[in-house]
Structure formats: C-alpha cells, structure tokens
Amino acid sequence: MQDGTRIAILAHEKFPGRAKTAVGLLRYSDHDVVAVLDREIAESDPDARVHDYLPDVQDAPILGRAADAPEFDVLVVGIAPIGGGFDESWRGDVETAIESGADVWAGLHYFLAEDERIAGMAEEHGVDVWDVRRPPEDLTVAEGTAGDLDATVVLTVGSDCSTGKMTTTMELYEEARDRGWDAGFVPTGQTGAMIAGEGIVIDRAPADFAAGATEGMVLDAGAENDYVFVEGQGSIVHPAYSAVTCGILHGAMPDAMVLTHEAGREVIHGFESFSLPDPGALVSLYEDLASSVHDASIVGGALNTSALEPANASDAVIEYADAIDAPAADPVRGEVGPLLDAIEEST
C-alpha cells in the first residue's frame, strides 16, 4: 500500500454507478483523492462532492476537468467503456496532467503508453504512464511453490463475475489489519492493482502464465505476512472467464477460500442461458479443483445483498450459510468478522 499519493480520478459521465475503479479507489485506497472528474455532474452542480453520492467513502470535490483540480501526483483513468478503448474527449485531461508533472494510470485495453502523442509528452515531462492491464515482459510459468508458504493464503472465489470478490477481499484485509494480524493483499484485477499501487492484471496475462503471475505476487506477499488475502476473478463455471479463475486458483494455492455470491442471481450475468449451480455444488467444485494441487476448503461465504430490501438481507445470509454449510456474512451491510473467525479456526 502506498500512502499520501495525491490522485485525481477521471470518471466522466459514469460516476458513481458505472465507475467501479473510481469507487474502489475512494473506498479502499490509502491514496489521497483530491478530485473526481465528472463533467456531467460538475456542470449541473459546481459544488458537487463525492459524499453527495457515496457518504461512506473518502470525500473529494467533483470537478469538470483536470485543470480545475488541486495539485495531484497521478491522474487515474477510473472508467473503461465497453471494449476498453480510449475516449478522445479525455485527452485534454490526460495532457493537462502530464504537463503538470503527474503520472497517469489507466486500466484500458488501449495502452496509453503506445499512444504516440501521450508517450511523447510523458517522455518530455519525465512522468510515468502505467497501463495497469499490460502484462510485464518477464512473466513465466508457475513453479508450484505457493503451497509451501508458511503464511495462510485466503482466496475469494465466486459464483459469477461482479459478486463482490474485490470488496470482500478488501474488507477481509482491512478487518485483519484492524485485528492486528500481519496481513497482505494481492490484487489480480485493475482496481485492486491501482489500490495497491502495483500488481498484475491476470486476465491479460498469457494463459500459460496466469498461474505463474499469481504465484509470484503471492510468494512476495507471503514472505512478509502471516495472512495473504488474494483477490479472485470471474468464476470457475463462467463460460468465458473460467481460465482466469483457474489460473489464480492453482497459482495462489489457497489454504482457505471464501465463496462470494449475489443474492437472487440464478444465471451468469450477460450469459443468461447458463444457470448457476446451486451453492453446495459450487463448493464441491471449487474444493475438488483447488485440492487437486493443494488442500483447500471453502471456510465461509460472502453474500452481496444489494438487490434485496434491507429487511430481507439477514435472512438471505442465513439461508446462504446453510446452503454452503459454512459461516456467511454480508461484507457491505454487515461485518466480515465471522469470516475472519472461520479463517483463523481453519488454520
């Protein structure tokens, strides 16, 4: 984790509902957010602030352009359109940032460091462009060694994408630190990497190196901590993304897994002809697959209840715990304490 890095987050027309990276940074990073850029909000309300939309995260002014922001060290592109392209209307903000001496972090499929104009300006002004999704050149195959760590490795897995793996991982990590545990966090996606200030986005790594890239990060974190919380991706039953899930599962060699799920979801999001297995079957599938390389159990479940009325959330959590035969929690409306207890007991 870094501290004190001053960041401005570009989220034009998408804040907060469609700006997952921006919201993740506001909620979990130790970076100092000096501004969120959303020209649509800023135009309609020049005094808008993050707390008008999200009262429980770090506050910051919402401004129309980078030129209006207080001094910052990094401009983060905190949104990604479908397809991951660069929107030309963002160029002014990126150039303003570079001219002011700020680095640029982006999670786009379009790599800003390969944009001739941006690359040239970055060189001229001596700033770094970090394309978070770009795999490092030195990736290699896994050696199968993460299971030898003394540290307890905890991986969040899921029934589907967008079930709360990143959120659950961060809540577990923060609660562990609050308890005084010696804990590390391993990001595997773009938001997690920007929160950590480092990391490899596994979905863009060559499939042969997905496990190896995960393993490398887990070994580093495990050398320095007693507990390592690894952000999972996708789902082992996802028709498009399961390769990423499997690479992380076998590369990380967790000792314990937490199964995330969204209450009420019965089919794969965006692939609605694919039914989700019932939670008990999913527990078996993850445990059997993980244990084929390193013994691991689902020790708890995290239920995303955002689609439910508040009054129904706790019943849903109880029902979910019953279905997976393990303690469960709602990491947003509730507390992850019971999951940490389960992790502690399992090791």
Added chain:
Amino acid sequence: MQDGTRIAILAHEKFPGRAKTAVGLLRYSDHDVVAVLDREIAESDPDARVHDYLPDVQDAPILGRAADAPEFDVLVVGIAPIGGGFDESWRGDVETAIESGADVWAGLHYFLAEDERIAGMAEEHGVDVWDVRRPPEDLTVAEGTAGDLDATVVLTVGSDCSTGKMTTTMELYEEARDRGWDAGFVPTGQTGAMIAGEGIVIDRAPADFAAGATEGMVLDAGAENDYVFVEGQGSIVHPAYSAVTCGILHGAMPDAMVLTHEAGREVIHGFESFSLPDPGALVSLYEDLASSVHDASIVGGALNTSALEPANASDAVIEYADAIDAPAADPVRGEVGPLLDAIEEST
C-alpha cells in the same frame, strides 16, 4: 488441411527424440516434407533418412542445411529450446529459405517477425513469417455458443502434459475420416496448428480470451463438419497450465471427452511433488467442470503405453478402462476404433 505444401523442417541436434513438432508434422500433416534438417545426424551419416529413425511416418532425407534441400515452400522451425528462444546458429538456414522465396513458420516464444533482419528480408523477398504462437490481434471473449452447434464436439483431455492429447486427437480424426465421417480438426497448440496450416496457440492467448479463441475455431469447424475433434492442452490438475486447459474446456463446450494418460505416471511431469489423482477422480473432476457450462462425459480413455514393455501394454489398457469405467485404447500400439464407437454411441 492443406495439401502439397512442400516443407523443410529444422530440427538441429534434436531429431527425433526432442523434436515433437517435427515428428508430429511427419506423422500427421498432409504437407510434403522434402527434408529434415539435423546437422548432427547429417554429419555422421550423409545418407540418413527419416525412416532410419521412424519407420512408420512420411520419409525424407536428413540434411545438414537448408541450402542442400530440394525446393520447398516453407521452412518450419520444428524444435524449441527451453525458454523458446531463437538459436543464432539457425539464422543461416532461415535466411537461405527466405532468399529462396520460402515462407517461415516458427513456434518459438521469440517472434521471428519481430527480428529486424528476418523481418526486413521477408519483406524484401515477399515471403510470410508465421509465428505460430503469436495470438491474433482480434481475439475476444467467448460468447458461450459452441454448445449450440449441431456438430458433435470431442475434446481430448489429460491427466498431465505430454500424455498423448495431440496424437490421440489426430488418430481419432484420421480414423473418423477413414470411416467416412464428416470430421474436422481444431488445433490448440503449435504442432497442431502447423499440421492444420492454421490455428491459434491457446497457451499464449490472454487468459481472458482463451475460451473465446477456442470457441471461434470450434464454431468454424462445426459449421462445416458433423464431428469436430479438438486438441486439448495440459491438465485441469496441473499447477502451472490448468488455466489453458480450463479455457479450452469451456470454450469448446465438448459433447464428449477422451481422457489421455501415460501408463505408470503418478506425479505431474516436472512438478514431482504433485501427485496425479486416481483416474476415476479425474473423470469426475473433468465431467463436473465441463458440465457446469455444457453437459459432457468422458466416453473413453487413451493410454500412452510407451514406457511399458509391449507384453504389458494391453493389460494396462484393460486396467485403465476399468479405472475410468469407459472403453480405452492405446492410440499408438493399438487402434482408436473402440473410442470412435463410444463417441458414436454417446451422441
């Protein structure tokens, strides 16, 4: 499949034991192999021929350099050192080939098309350099549609790497064609792609696109054939490569799987601290994981008995069939007919 393409295969110091791609092309491709280049063999025996080493494949002279070979259309780099680098001692053969107007195919991690000198010569002489491992630029995520094909999709899976997935796939495909079935072959590795003359090497695709790249090839083959034989990779219990296996499994959405295994192998090759599950557990794992997106059964097994004395091979096959509770065959010493019967019965 192409026909009549004249190829020379570079396999210096590695033929035949450590030249898997060279041997695969000699055994299964419809290309006309005009020469194998192995300067070590050629020096010790100027009259050496492939049949001196491998009597049951296409014959060709073994020569010391490309300049000595009869006219050819393609030079294939049919070996890859550990690490996948380009050996500078091969440069003379590659340049001779390009100057003679031949294309170059290579399965190295080092991309020849990015070698300035080779790229320049290729442009000058109007020849193509196909780096087989290089993922196409237009890869994308899977849409989850391979299961909708009318064609029967058969995937070879394995207990480990190098258990005979490519060989089994080719033997099934050839036997299917001999029976008059309308059959296609989908390569997923470098040797398979060179045999087919096209294809995507899935292990180098970004993990997010592993299923999508497989799906695209299966859809193409399935549109034109009643049966599609898909070459699998790695193993779902492999600590380094399972992401590739999983992406192919869910991208191809097979109707039937054939489980390959090497008799006597009890641990993962090169990762000897990892035990292989017993074959029955492996059947369950593959079936459960596959069926989470599309119903599929292991309908047969292929046993690589090369480590056994010939007298013990058939008992081992019977024992293997018993362990997986399905018909089994030895695709090299025996016939894959019983496996095709099982595939036909299953659909």
